[in-house]
Amino acid sequence: KPGTDKFRGQVFFNFGDSLFNSRNPFAPDKPPYQTRTFSGNLSGPLGKKASFFIDAEQRNQQETSVISALNPDGSPFSQAVVAPQVRTTISPRVDYQLNSKNTLVGRYRYEHATLDNQGIGVFTLATREYNVHNGEQSASLTDTIMVSNSVINETRFQYIHDPSQQVGNNLSTCGLLSNISCNDAPTISVLGAFTGGGTPFGTGQSYSNEDHYELQNFTSIAHGKHFLKFGGRLRDVRLVDYSTGNYNGTYTFQSLEAYNANQPSQFSITQGVPLATVKQYDAGLFATDDWRVRPNFTLSLGLRFETQDNIGARADIAPRVGFAWGIGGGK
Numbered sequence: 289k290p291g292t293d294k295f296r297g298q299v300f301f302n303f304g305d306s307l308f309n310s311r312n313p314f315a316p317d318k319p320p321y322q323t324r325t326f327s328g329n330l331s332g333p334l335g336k337k338a339s340f341f342i343d344a345e346q347r348n349q350q351e352t353s354v355i356s357a358l359n360p361d362g363s364p365f366s367q368a369v370v371a372p373q374v375r376t377t378i379s380p381r382v383d384y385q386l387n388s389k390n391t392l393v394g395r396y397r398y399e400h401a402t403l404d405n406q407g408i409g410v411f412t413l414a415t416r417e418y419n420v421h422n423g424e425q426s427a428s429l430t431d432t433i434m435v436s437n438s439v440i441n442e443t444r445f446q447y448i449h450d451p452s453q454q455v456g457n458n459l460s461t462c463g464l465l466s467n468i469s470c471n472d473a474p475t476i477s478v479l480g481a482f483t484g485g486g487t488p489f490g491t492g493q494s495y496s497n498e499d500h501y502e503l504q505n506f507t508s509i510a511h512g513k514h515f516l517k518f519g520g521r522l523r524d525v526r527l528v529d530y531s532t533g534n535y536n537g538t539y540t541f542q543s544l545e546a547y548n549a550n551q552p553s554q555f556s557i558t559q560g561v562p563l564a565t566v567k568q569y570d571a572g573l574f575a576t577d578d579w580r581v582r583p584n585f586t587l588s589l590g591l592r593f594e595t596q597d598n599i600g601a602r603a604d605i606a607p608r609v610g611f612a613w614g615i616g617g618g619k
Contacts, residue, residue, distance in 0.1 A: 321351075344377065373401070494533065497528045535557070574591065584615075
């Protein structure tokens, strides 16, 4: 019951250092790195009618990417690059009792991750590296009403925002391609030797943003041998995607000899409008009846209606039939 809790909480901390780990056998050296994890939670009352709970965590991990490729003259090339990853999550919740039969629950979740120096390793050189930023924010509100001892109504609203971004490191020069920004340089792929050149994104970045809005309402009724449930859902989903993969083009060489002779076997490039926007509305209604025909046999009947704006057939109806039978439990 909201408001009757006691204050309580926990705190955790984990730590690791490269000092305690061995070197990767394919790496020429062992770059210094650490791993740290902080987490904790706290809960308690907010007056006589409300309670709260909050949980937080941050993980800071420094992974290592190992490059084991060949130089243009055929000599071995090795490099170890630290690839830090930081993930932060915060999740508060508040329960509030409006009256003896009506309770509100509000939740919020924030999650963000930063991954640096991604996309490299084995044959892929550090000039191809990029950083990733993604996460999620969500907020929801639930209202539960005890209409009577046998009837419960629940209304939920939820909003979710999912952003994701990949950003090139924009190095001043791009290794083998001198005086060319890594956000502008094409990809150089030499089979069996190395993959260098610019970042995978022609403009230096790609991103995606997705937004979800959802409203639901359900009513549950217990009546004799029947448990009835019916309700509906409205959703709105919007997606904005900007992708420039291979917009600078890729030169493919069959061997180091072909690369040194400047004789690519293939050139590929992607062009067009990189920005796409998609949205969709949909709605659904349903009704179910779990009928306890006998103590060991329950018959489930249901019907669902759905519609959305991105298909020609705007009305879909789906019936459902199921049963649960407890074998040997006739009483």
